[in-house]
Amino acid sequence: MARTLTEEILSAARAGKPGALREVYDLMAPSIMAYLAGKGCEDPEALMQEVLLTVFSKLDTLTGGPAGLRTFAFSVAHARMVDDVRRRDRQPAFTQFQPHKDNRVSASAEDAALGSGPGVAAILEGLTPDQQEVLLLRIVADLSIGESARIMDRSEGAVKQLQSRALKILKNRMERQEAPGNGQQVARV
Numbered sequence: 001m002a003r004t005l006t007e008e009i010l011s012a013a014r015a016g017k018p019g020a021l022r023e024v025y026d027l028m029a030p031s032i033m034a035y036l037a038g039k040g041c042e043d044p045e046a047l048m049q050e051v052l053l054t055v056f057s058k059l060d061t062l063t064g065g066p067a068g069l070r071t072f073a074f075s076v077a078h079a080r081m082v083d084d085v086r087r088r089d090r091q092p093a094f095t096q097f098q099p100h101k102d103n104r105v106s107a108s109a110e111d112a113a114l115g116s117g118p119g120v121a122a123i124l125e126g127l128t129p130d131q132q133e134v135l136l137l138r139i140v141a142d143l144s145i146g147e148s149a150r151i152m153d154r155s156e157g158a159v160k161q162l163q164s165r166a167l168k169i170l171k172n173r174m175e176r177q178e179a180p181g182n183g184q185q186v187a188r189v
Helices: 007-014 018-038 044-057 065-090 109-114 120-124 129-140 145-152 156-178
Strands: none
Touching (some): 007 018, 018 044, 018 065, 018 120, 044 065, 065 145, 120 129, 129 156, 145 156
16 A cells, blocks of 8 residues: 555654654655656756755745645655756766767766666657646645646646647657567567
8 A cells, every 4th residue: 555645644743753754755855756767857856865965954834734735745856956967068968978989898887877767758758848747746746636737837627638749649659669560579468
C-alpha cells in the first residue's frame, strides 16, 4: 500500500518531531526530484533539498493540510526551476561531449546514461513547454488539476486541455512506434 501524507504526520512535523519530518521528506522528495529532473534542471537533487528546506521553514504558516503542503512545495519547486533556467542562461555554454575524442578504456558516464533507455526528458520531447509542465505536475508530482492550475497560473480548463492534447500526442507517437513494418517488434500482453 502506498504511503500518503496525512494530517497526523503534518501535525507532528509542525511540532518538530524528527520522525515526522523524515516522513514528510521521504514522501515528498521523490516526486519533487522527478519534477525537477523532468524540467531539465542541472542538479535536481540539490534543488529538491532547497525546496524541502523552504517547506520545512514554513510548516507553521502553511494552511490547507497535506494538499496545501504539496501545492506549496511544488510552487517552490517551480520557482527554483525557473531560477535554475535563468542561472544557466547567464552562464557560458559548454561544449558537447565528443565520443570520438574520448580515448578512455572504460565506458564513460555519458555512454552509460545514454544506454540506459529514454528518460522523462526524452519522452516529453516534442511537447510544448506548457504541455510538459502539465504532465510533470499531474503525473510525476501527482497534483490535482486545481493544484496544477494554481502553480501554472492558469484556469483548470486550460490545464485539462493542455493535458489532453499532450496525452494525445504521446498516444499517437506510441501508436506510430508500434505500427507493423516500422522495424520494431512490440510484445503484446
